[in-house]
Amino acid sequence: MGPLVETKKEDTQRILKNLKVYLGKKKSSPMVFSFAKFFSKNPFIILVSCLLSLRSKDVMTIPVCMKLFDLAKTPKELLNIPVDQLEEVIRPIGFFRKKAIVLKSVSAQIVDEFGGKVPRTEEELLSIGGVGRKTANLVLSVAFDIPAICVDVHVHRIFNRLGLIKTKTPGQTEVALAKLFPKKKWSEINELFVAFGQNVCTPTSPICSDCPIRFACEQRGVARRR
Numbered sequence: 001m002g003p004l005v006e007t008k009k010e011d012t013q014r015i016l017k018n019l020k021v022y023l024g025k026k027k028s029s030p031m032v033f034s035f036a037k038f039f040s041k042n043p044f045i046i047l048v049s050c051l052l053s054l055r056s057k058d059v060m061t062i063p064v065c066m067k068l069f070d071l072a073k074t075p076k077e078l079l080n081i082p083v084d085q086l087e088e089v090i091r092p093i094g095f096f097r098k099k100a101i102v103l104k105s106v107s108a109q110i111v112d113e114f115g116g117k118v119p120r121t122e123e124e125l126l127s128i129g130g131v132g133r134k135t136a137n138l139v140l141s142v143a144f145d146i147p148a149i150c151v152d153v154h155v156h157r158i159f160n161r162l163g164l165i166k167t168k169t170p171g172q173t174e175v176a177l178a179k180l181f182p183k184k185k186w187s188e189i190n191e192l193f194v195a196f197g198q199n200v201c202t203p204t205s206p207i208c209s210d211c212p213i214r215f216a217c218e219q220r221g222v223a224r225r226r
């Protein structure tokens with residue numbers, strides 16, 4: 001049966017619906033989705049905010065992104081920022097030196113190979129150095145409205161806790177979720193589960209007492225809960 005141990009497809013629609021209602025009331029939206037709304041789905045801004053957010057909390061990344069986007073909203077503009085200035089702008093977030101190098105090389109590749117425009121296929125996005133599946137899928141779904149499942153740590157953790165899948169890697173989770181959800185729902189998954197994972201189903205001690213999808217949860221691997 002592959003990485004899918006159980007397929008509770010009948011629960012999946014209710015899970016998405018309950019999360020939408022719950023998070024809608026809390027007006028909770030992850031950073032990349034807020035930027036997408038604010039900057040009219042500018043693909044380069046979405047790509048850069050994804051890259052800067054890797055291994056960095058939204059609360060640290062948001063002000064850095066805003067400062068950077070004041071200076072550059074296109075690959076060409078970003079290439080015009082001197083490296084030491086770029087490092088200074090993104091210094092508050094982790095791995096800022098490495099991320100500055102990635103931002104420069106990603107921008108150069110987009111200018112050289114794609115005419116300055118972020119490409120809109122998975123294959124082309126993955127050909128850009130520093131862009132992995134998670135980032136590529138988020139750019140496709142958020143910037144271009146192309147169905148794609150972006151699996152980050154929250155998505156991977158929560159679906160395994162629910163017991164809907166039993167997977168070891170984000171790659172396996174992506175494959176399992178693609179079987180569990182119809183294509184038209186793929187792009188909803190990341191926004192809902194990241195916001196939920198940041199606020200309720202947190203890595204340690206999730207708030208199960210205020211969980212809108214508890215009906216479907218086996219709480220697999222949850223040692224402590226509130």
Ligand code: SF4
Nearest residue numbers: 201206208211214217
């Ligand atoms: S019941 Fe607890 S472990 Fe399960 S999804 Fe809700 S918060 Fe997460």
